[in-house]
Amino acid sequence: MAEPLVVIDRVVKRYGAETVLDRVSLEVRTGQVMVVIGPSGSGKSTLLRCLARLEPIQKGRILIDGVLSAKGTEDEGPAPDKTGGHDIGMVFQSFNLFPHLTVMENITLAPRRVRGMAAAEAETQAIELLRRVGLEDKRDVHPARLSGGQQQRAAIARALAMRPRIMLFDEVTSALDPELVGEVLKTMRGLAEQGMTMLVVTHEMGFARDVADDVVFMDRGAIVERAPPDRIFSQPAEARTRAFLERLLEREGGTRRER
Amino acid sequence: MFRFEAVIGDFPVLLLGIPLTLGLTFAAFVVGTVAALPIAVVRIARIPVVSQVALAWIEFFRTTPPLMHIVWAYYALPVVADIKLDAFTVVTGALACSTSAQMAEIFRGGILAVPRGQWDASQVLGLAHWQRLWWVVLPQTLRLILAPSCNTLVSLLKQSSLAAVIALPEIMNRGWILASETFRPIEVLTLVAFIYFVLTWPLVLLSAALERQSSLAFRSD
Numbered sequence: 022m023a024e025p026l027v028v029i030d031r032v033v034k035r036y037g038a039e040t041v042l043d044r045v046s047l048e049v050r051t052g053q054v055m056v057v058i059g060p061s062g063s064g065k066s067t068l069l070r071c072l073a074r075l076e077p078i079q080k081g082r083i084l085i086d087g088v089l090s091a092k093g094t095e096d097e098g099p100a101p102d103k104t105g106g107h108d109i110g111m112v113f114q115s116f117n118l119f120p121h122l123t124v125m126e127n128i129t130l131a132p133r134r135v136r137g138m139a140a141a142e143a144e145t146q147a148i149e150l151l152r153r154v155g156l157e158d159k160r161d162v163h164p165a166r167l168s169g170g171q172q173q174r175a176a177i178a179r180a181l182a183m184r185p186r187i188m189l190f191d192e193v194t195s196a197l198d199p200e201l202v203g204e205v206l207k208t209m210r211g212l213a214e215q216g217m218t219m220l221v222v223t224h225e226m227g228f229a230r231d232v233a234d235d236v237v238f239m240d241r242g243a244i245v246e247r248a249p250p251d252r253i254f255s256q257p258a259e260a261r262t263r264a265f266l267e268r269l270l271e272r273e274g275g276t277r278r279e280r
Numbered sequence: 281m282f283r284f285e286a287v288i289g290d291f292p293v294l295l296l297g298i299p300l301t302l303g304l305t306f307a308a309f310v311v312g313t314v315a316a317l318p319i320a321v322v323r324i325a326r327i328p329v330v331s332q333v334a335l336a337w338i339e340f341f342r343t344t345p346p347l348m349h350i351v352w353a354y355y356a357l358p359v360v361a362d363i364k365l366d367a368f369t370v371v372t373g374a375l376a377c378s379t380s381a382q383m384a385e386i387f388r389g390g391i392l393a394v395p396r397g398q399w400d401a402s403q404v405l406g407l408a409h410w411q412r413l414w415w416v417v418l419p420q421t422l423r424l425i426l427a428p429s430c431n432t433l434v435s436l437l438k439q440s441s442l443a444a445v446i447a448l449p450e451i452m453n454r455g456w457i458l459a460s461e462t463f464r465p466i467e468v469l470t471l472v473a474f475i476y477f478v479l480t481w482p483l484v485l486l487s488a489a490l491e492r493q494s495s496l497a498f499r500s501d
């Protein structure tokens with residue numbers, strides 16, 4: 022089999038004395054959709070942020086397509102090549118669109134300033150992306166004028182504009198009104214169908230069941246279990262996983278919708 | 281007891297000082313603000329030595345009176361270092377220095393007020409540090425600092441009256457001279473105050489309007 026697109030190898034991440042990621046290892050193949058679940062504070066966001074190079078790691082290494090992307094600051098060896106590229110896109114719970122720019126400008130900023138793409142070309146690409154996320158009529162609007170679901174779809178389009186090979190989603194529907202969750206999940210499903218490699222932190226179990234190739238359960242900075250969704254939901258191998266899923270289903274209780 | 285009619289004929293003499301007052305204010309504000317941005321950026325960046333120098337600069341000019349800087353630069357610099365500067369340059373320079381310290385702190389507050397998610401999102405998109413600052417953070421900072429910058433401009437306009445001590449014929453200096461010539465200091469200085477009021481009042485209104493606007497309209501995500 023081909024080498025995994027993402028290799029996370031015994032990564033240790035600490036904030037001060039607190040170990041937030043404790044020798045986490047994970048591999049993701051091209052085109053795979055990996056859903057990460059786990060209780061609050063278990064290190065899910067931190068894992069994505071380390072992958073996106075937003076946080077340095079203390080030990081271990083991260084490889085993207087066989088190329089060193091991050092390396093423990095406490096480890097020996099050569100530092101990763103910083104010019105490595107923009108192979109990772111990330112979407113955040115709080116959207117983080119640039120409020121002073123229109124939707125179009127949000128999407129074209131990085132292609133123009135980082136890739137040096139001509140304005141016309143960047144806009145052509147942006148229009149195509151806006152069509153993909155269903156916002157073609159919002160190109161000249163500022164983010165504050167959009168609903169949460171529209172903002173999040175614009176944020177997805179912005180990330181895609183750099184043509185990443187891996188997309189990271191950190192609880193991207195958690196800040197949304199319930200009726201707006203579906204439109205964002207639909208956009209993500211579309212991406213998955215087109216073969217995008219995705220790491221998705223979410224509590225949307227319907228999405229995990231339908232779209233994920235594998236579900237990873239994290240607890241206290243470690244990966245407890247990794248399995249295909251049907252197996253992890255019906256017969257989790259670990260007691261901690263089962264306890265977490267039971268609590269989750271209980272909480273969702275009557276409000277569960279099929280998505 | 282007050283006899284404004286005795287000095288009102290000389291009112292135009294005071295008005296002739298307005299261009300110089302505005303010129304000093306404007307020059308000091310532009311120079312000070314342009315200098316403030318790199319000082320603030322360096323101060324935030326925590327670069328060894330350089331950040332400390334920026335901090336020392338800010339603290340020095342925030343804690344010492346501009347009158348001292350003016351007097352020192354005008355009277356001591358020629359003796360100590362054989363540097364002779366004209367009065368306009370001395371006042372502009374001294375006021376620009378304190379403005380740079382004040383504006384640097386305003387910039388710093390404005391930069392730090394931009395949510396961390398804005399830095400994160402632009403970093404993952406591949407923007408270099410200075411690009412994140414220039415294209416994403418500073419435009420948002422500017423809207424946040426318009427009102428406090430306007431306040432700085434107001435106090436600067438009043439502080440430009442310090443130029444009177446080294447005989448630059450701006451409004452205050454003309455007032456002093458007129459007061460001693462007419463022996464009517466109270467009346468003359470009241471007129472002087474009136475001119476400053478007319479010049480600063482629109483800025484005060486503008487500042488209040490900006491404050492209202494930025495607290496209402498502009499919210500990030």
Ligand SMILES: Nc1ncnc2c1ncn2[C@@H]1O[C@H](COP(=O)(O)OP(=O)(O)O)[C@@H](O)[C@H]1O
Nearest residue numbers: 036039041059060061062063064065066067068
């Ligand atoms: N910037 C930070 N500084 C210090 N501690 C942090 C920081 N970010 C996260 N943590 C800590 O790391 C742990 C994991 O956080 P996080 O990755 O956000 O968890 P999750 O996303 O699974 O809820 C938490 O205990 C949190 O308090």
Ligand SMILES: [Mg+2]
Nearest residue numbers: 065066067192
């Ligand atoms: Mg989180």
